[in-house]
Amino acid sequence: MLFHFHGGIHPDEHKLESSERPSARAPLPSRLIVPLQQHIGAKTKAIVQAGDKVLKGQMLARADGMVSAAVHAPTSGTVLSVDLHAVPHPSGLPDLCVTIEPDGEERWIEHAPLDYRAMPRAELLAKLQGAGIVGLGGATFPTHVKLSINPAQTVETLVLNGAECEPWITTDDRLMRERAAEIVQGIEILRYLVNPAETLVGIEDNKPQAIAAMRQACTGTDIQIITVPTLYPTGGEKQLIKVLTGKEVPSGVRPLNVGVSCSNVATAYAIHRLVNHGEPMISRLITVTGSVRTPQNFEVLIGTPVEELVKFAGGALPGSNGFILGGPMMGLHVSNGQLPVVKATNCIIVESAQLFPPPPAAMPCIRCTRCVDVCPAELQPQELHWFAKSTNFGKAQEYNLFDCIECGACNYVCPSHIPLVQYFRFAKSEIWAREREKRAADAARERHEFRLLRIEREKQEKAEKLAQKEKAALAAKAAAAVAPATDSAPAAVQPAPAAAESAADGATQSRIQAAIDRAKEQAAASKEKDTDILTPQQLAEMAEIEARRADIREIAHADAKQQQEQQ
Amino acid sequence: MPSSPFITRSTSVSAIMFKVLLALVPGIALYVWFYGPAILVSLALASVTALATEAVMLKLRNRPIKPFLSDNSALLTAWLLALSIPPLAPWWLVVVGTMFAISIAKHLYGGLGSNPFNPAMIGYAVLIISFPLHMTHWLSPLGLGQAEIGFADQLRYIFSGALPPGLTLDAVTMATPLDTLKTQLHMNRPMQEITAMPIYGHLAGHGSEMVAVGFLLGSVYLFANRIITWHQPVAFLGTLFLTAEIFHMVDSGHYATPMFHWFSGAAMLGAFFILTDPITSPTTPKGKLIFAAGAGFLTYIIRVFGGFPDGVAFATLLMNICVPLIDAYTQPKVFGHKAGKK
Known part of the structure; x- marks a missing residue:
């Protein structure tokens, strides 16, 4: 039985443009720009430098903190720079990227499949983090965090999201048609990790071939393929959970709180690549569509510049003006074709005034x-x-x-x-x-x-x-007054104060000098802080602090909410 | 830089308003059939006045004229007002009412989307309070009056106030069925005798009941195009029916049937075209029900116990006042907030 979420729309699907061509492997681009932050959460720490030779699959930056995921070299080659570069982000601000010049040899780093059933869950989760596995549904939340279940929680339902509700995008459709068996292997690993009572794969009814392929691949397993009506935004996590289970995930908490774990089918596939082939997340399927000569899906290395990828699809048609990264409902408009594709990029729509006329006033x-x-x-x-x-x-x-x-x-x-x-x-x-x-x-x-x-x-x-000093001085005077007796004594005593005085002077001088030095140091330090030019390290540190604060904020927010609810 | 979403469904305010105008056409056609073409003159007068006033007000407020003038909202106000005014009313009555509705009730409150009161109903209220006599020049349905005048004579009367020699205004006009019922009941005539008078038809007034049917027909088009929801019409007509039914059951000699109230005056026009105005009604489903139910009850009270010939306009305005309050107290629960407080 299916449930409904409120509302929804049904825009023109525009899926057929790209969905009927088999996916192809995109050729090696001239260079790869790999952003160090491709997930929600804390930044990564770069562990390579300009000039380093890297192998395909070699780690470029390690995860830093719990909510973080590593980044890897998509191919073998030379690191040209670790520097700021334009990245696909709504802010339009540049971010740290590792730029690699491919050597064309595609030499892999040593890698091997994992025997996950012999592995404690925590270790397998750490492997996911180390391999940079993040949710490919769009939010790129680190998958190991999503799958970390505390002992008090039980997962009743594992939901696999194959809805792909946004117009134009067909990556999950193609992936399910072409690699259903591999997706199912990935789902089995997810099942091992969260141990659900039931496993549901939700797919919109506008993808009959994907549904058939997945059904076939699931025969003999406990995995159920559920056809859901085509309605945007069924692919929203909380919406799909509502449709499949009838459960409403409360505001501000994760689905785990109602016993549901939800992942994208493409994420399941990525987990399969890691566990059964030892490959970290270095590529993904991307739809290239819109105003291009041959719209189709590509297996693309992360970091490939948008422009080069569009060229692989036969190039943009005349009259094109910019790109949408993602779908037309929630995607990001960019005009700079030098931007790299990232783990979150599921679709590139080449825009034109015919396809996307500006809205009326x-x-x-x-x-x-x-x-x-x-x-x-x-x-x-x-x-x-x-x-x-x-x-x-x-x-x-x-x-x-x-x-x-x-x-x-x-x-x-x-x-x-x-x-x-x-x-x-x-x-x-x-x-x-x-x-x-x-x-x-x-x-x-x-x-x-x-x-x-x-x-x-x-x-x-x-x-x-x-x-106290005055007291002491008074006491000393009193003592002096009491003992004025011998004449020899003053002569012996007299030079002493002078010596003490000069010694004290010296000490004061050095203290003053030290204070001046300190002040100078502080001024220098604060001056540097005030400038706008920050080194990548400083930027990274600042971002880290920000992220930590954000976490705290979130926790505080959740607490406050809970309290409110209890009231 | 544009941001998502990059696609929109191609509806527009002017398309919506235009469809509402279209939905009024069956009612207007039946109006012409039963009363002659005089109503078309009022409609035209009101339309021209509304567009002119709208243009002037937009200019004074430094707003772009073209997009707002073509949004069809001024025309809709004009038509609703014209349909509420007697067709033989002098030309300046229509003009004054429309000007007031557009300039004061709409633009002084911020123009399209910002007016708290239904402009057409404000126009009507101003006219009935200021010129009560002129607001009683309702044409007799064709074939029922003591005398009938042709279209040329109607035009001359509207613009010059002169009737053909030998005719008085009373000969060509008559009180509305609602009004007649009220006066006759005051004269202690029994209900059955009153409703047997020729001005009454099957359900309510002869002719006017069919105009109401015309508006009811037009509402099908509004529903089919999802321009209105069921909430206001059902709550308004339901409450009006129930209230009338209770009084009718208690004393059928003094209180008309629910059907009479449904098909008299502006009940149908109000249910489908006035109370459903989104700008001046609540936005929440529960709010719409409360709003329209209140209007239904007040309409009955004003009709039966008040001094005005019909109650729809004042009931609407009274409920318009309550809209912000109703909205504030009927906010539905948001997704993820429904689990209830533990």
Whole structure:
């Protein structure tokens, strides 16, 4: 029995353009630009330098922290640089990348299959992290984290996501048609890891051949292939779980809390490549479609520049203008063809004005609530839009802005053509920025208060010292007054104070000098901090700190939510 | 730089408003059939006035004129208002009402999407309070009046106030079925005798009941195009029916049947075209039900116990006031927040 999630839309599918050609292996590009951050979580630490020779599959950067995944060389060659390069990210900011010039030999590093059934789970999970396995459904969350189950949790259902609900994208479709048996082997490894009572593979009914191939590959196993209706965004994790199990994953928690573990079919395939072949995640299937000569799927090395990949598909047609990385509903528009494809890249759509005409000018909201009808998160987009527009962010949060998954369905149906998702992204980033500012202000206030306290304490200490000195001096005077007797004594005593004085002077001098040195040092240090030019290391460190803070924030947020719920 | 999503479904505000205008056509056609073409003059007058006022207001507010003038929302306001005004009303009545609706009720509140009150109903309210006498010039259905005047004479009357020699206004107009019922009941005539009068038809007023049927027919088109939902019509007509039924059951000699209330006055127009205006009604399903149910109840009360000939306009405006409150208190649960508080 299938369930429904609220809303959803059915845009033109545009799948046939690319889905009927077999996938091909993309040739080696002229160079590979491998970003060091290709997952959600903490950055990796580069372990190669410019000039290093690397082998195919060799680790370029190791995972740092729990929520992090390693990055590997997609081919053998020479490291040209470890430096900032433009990467596909909504911010448009460059990030650290390892640029490799392939030597064309494709020499593999030593690698071997894993005997996973003889391996403790924790060790297998560490292998996943070391091999850079991340979720290929789009969010690129490190897979080992997703599969780490504490002993108190049991997984009733393992869900494999083969919905592929976004228009134009056909990678999972092709993968399931061509490599169903390998996917099933990957699913078996997942089953070993989470030990589910049932395993469901959800595939939208617009992929009959993929469904047939998967059914065949699953005969004799406990894995069930479930055909789900084609409806965007069925491929959203929480939406697919709702459709297959009827369970509603509560806001702000992971599916594991309701006994469900969900992974993409492409991730299962990647796990199979690692476990049964020893290969880390260095390539993936990518749809190249839209305004190109021969739209089709390619097995592409991570780091291949977008432009070169488009050339492999016969090149862009005249009138093309830019690329969408991902699908037309949630993808990222880029105009720079030098950007590399990353683990998250499932599709490259070459844009043209015919395929993606600019939207008509926005009109005011007429509260028609077509957006409400299609919202899979059951939000009130029209209210959220008012709140975002009037920067009434408190109200936006009250109306659960952060449950928005930015699927774009509201935007798609809006008769006023209001860029609703843009408003929501704006509101979210503003709220994050304000929270950051508030934390910074709180920290500054604390520092200031502490400083005042310290100054006060020092003053007191000084006063006490002074009082003691005076006391001592008085006592000394008194003693001197008591013993003025012998004449020889003063002569012997007199030079002593002078010597002491000069000694004291010397000590003071050196202390002053030391203080000046320290101040100079501090000034130098702080000067460097203030400049805008930061070395990659510093950037990485800062990002790390940020990520750690983000984790803490998340935990705090979750705690607060729980408390709220308990109330 | 553009951001996702990169595709939209090609609907637009003007397409939606246009479909609502289309849905009014069956009602208007039946209006012409039973009362002659005078209503078309009011519709045309109101349309021209609305577009002109809209253009001036947009200019004054420094808004782009073309996209807003072509959104068809001013036309819709004009048509709804014209259909609420007696067709033989003098031309300036239509013009004043439409100008007020567009300039004050719509643009001074921020224009399209920002007006808290239904502009057409504001226009109607202003006219019935300011010019109650002129608002009673309802044409007799063809074949029922003491006398009938041709289209040329109707036009002359609308624009100059002059009737053909020997005719008085009372000869060509009559009170509406709702009004007649109220006055006759005040005169202690029994219900059965009243409804046997020639101005009454099968369900309600002769002629006017068929215009109501026309609006009901038009609503099929609105439903088919998913422009309105069932909430407001069902809640409004349901409450109106129930309230009328209770009173009718208690004293059928003094209170008309629910069917009479459904097919009299602006009930059908209100149910499908006025209360369903998205801008001035709540956005939540529960809110829509509360809003329209309130309007249904108030319509009955104002019709039966109030001083005005019909209650739909005032009931709508009264419920318009409550919309923000209704919305705030009827927010549905969001996905992932439904598990309940433990």
